[in-house]
Amino acid sequence: MSNTLGPREELFSGPTPIQEMWRLRAHLGGGPRLLVKRDDAIPFGFGGNKVRKLEFVLPEALAAHADTLVTLGGLQSNHARATAAAAAKLGLRCVLIINGAPQNRPSGNALLDQLLGAQVEYISSRGERAGAVERVMSRLQSEGRKPYLIPLGASTPTGALGFAAAIDEMIAQGVRPDVIIHAGSSGGTQAGLVAGVVRNGLATRIIAVSADDPAASIASTVRGIVRDIPGCASFDGEIAVDDSMVGEGYGLPTDTSREAQQLLARTEALFVDHTYTAKAAAALIAHARDGRFSSDETVLFWHTGGQVGLFA
Numbered sequence: 255m256s257n258t259l260g261p262r263e264e265l266f267s268g269p270t271p272i273q274e275m276w277r278l279r280a281h282l283g284g285g286p287r288l289l290v291k292r293d294d295a296i297p298f299g300f301g302g303n304k305v306r307k308l309e310f311v312l313p314e315a316l317a318a319h320a321d322t323l324v325t326l327g328g329l330q331s332n333h334a335r336a337t338a339a340a341a342a343k344l345g346l347r348c349v350l351i352i353n354g355a356p357q358n359r360p361s362g363n364a365l366l367d368q369l370l371g372a373q374v375e376y377i378s379s380r381g382e383r384a385g386a387v388e389r390v391m392s393r394l395q396s397e398g399r400k401p402y403l404i405p406l407g408a409s410t411p412t413g414a415l416g417f418a419a420a421i422d423e424m425i426a427q428g429v430r431p432d433v434i435i436h437a438g439s440s441g442g443t444q445a446g447l448v449a450g451v452v453r454n455g456l457a458t459r460i461i462a463v464s465a466d467d468p469a470a471s472i473a474s475t476v477r478g479i480v481r482d483i484p485g486c487a488s489f490d491g492e493i494a495v496d497d498s499m500v501g502e503g504y505g506l507p508t509d510t511s512r513e514a515q516q517l518l519a520r521t522e523a524l525f526v527d528h529t530y531t532a533k534a535a536a537a538l539i540a541h542a543r544d545g546r547f548s549s550d551e552t553v554l555f556w557h558t559g560g561q562v563g564l565f566a
């Protein structure tokens with residue numbers, strides 16, 4: 255299937271729901287209209303933002319006649335799990351380069367990686383990633399395989415097209431929020447959302463809430479990706495990244511992310527993971543409480559998935 259953004263290998267069809275968060279809003283004492291876009295409910299491989307990116311990256315792999323998808327991430331990487339799921343669905347092999355130690359009894363995403371038949375190469379730290387990628391790629395080539403490397407988080411200009419398309423999807427649902435707030439890390443999600451907004455001439459502000467890196471570093475990555483997206487070469491607008499919720503670091507909950515996790519579950523029956531989406535939800539709640547949104551605004555929390563991490 256193809257659209258104006260480029261070829262798409264469809265892993266799911268139809269828009270993800272956009273729902274009102276009435277009870278959360280009431281709990282916060284009013285304020286802006288609060289919506290949630292349910293990419294956690296994407297009905298493929300436990301969903302999440304990586305599925306949208308992979309839909310645009312996979313045609314490149316297929317065009318290169320790849321027989322093996324190779325990617326990397328942490329032990330509980332949602333991206334690694336989504337890539338393993340896509341490989342299974344397309345009849346390709348999958349090799350995951352995972353920093354972390356193998357578990358005796360795999361849980362969460364690691365369990366799903368195993369069920370999906372991915373081959374896992376463990377490395378002990380993020381610093382070993384580049385060397386391991388080179389080693390694995392040349393080993394597979396010497397075995398006569400055709401590996402295709404999907405970079406970290408599929409955060410390439412091609413992967414980001416999945417989120418530019420998601421803005422088209424949201425507009426077709428009749429929703430044009432003033433603000434979109436979501437979890438960010440490798441930058442592809444925000445880059446695609448920004449590109450989608452630019453391409454459609456919307457005034458929507460996109461705020462990424464960092465799961466790990468400083469705001470300036472994520473913003474500069476995002477800007478680079480946006481400018482490589484068709485129609486956005488001269489983009490010079492603001493890239494808003496909030497790094498105030500990181501706390502002690504990647505994957506480590508904070509008091510506010512714990513509170514947000516409980517509040518979303520108890521008011522909206524929504525589940526957010528402590529690595530990404532609980533920190534984004536914590537920022538949404540903090541901004542609403544501080545009056546940083548005006549009460550006539552519509553704020554959309556883009557739920558990027560990650561719920562498998564609750565079972566790690």
Ligand SMILES: Cc1ncc(COP(=O)(O)O)c(C=O)c1O
Nearest residue numbers: 332438439440441442443558560
């Ligand atoms: C659940 C979830 N939300 C958000 C993100 C961040 O998205 P991006 O890497 O595109 O910035 C990720 C992955 O890094 C993720 O797994």
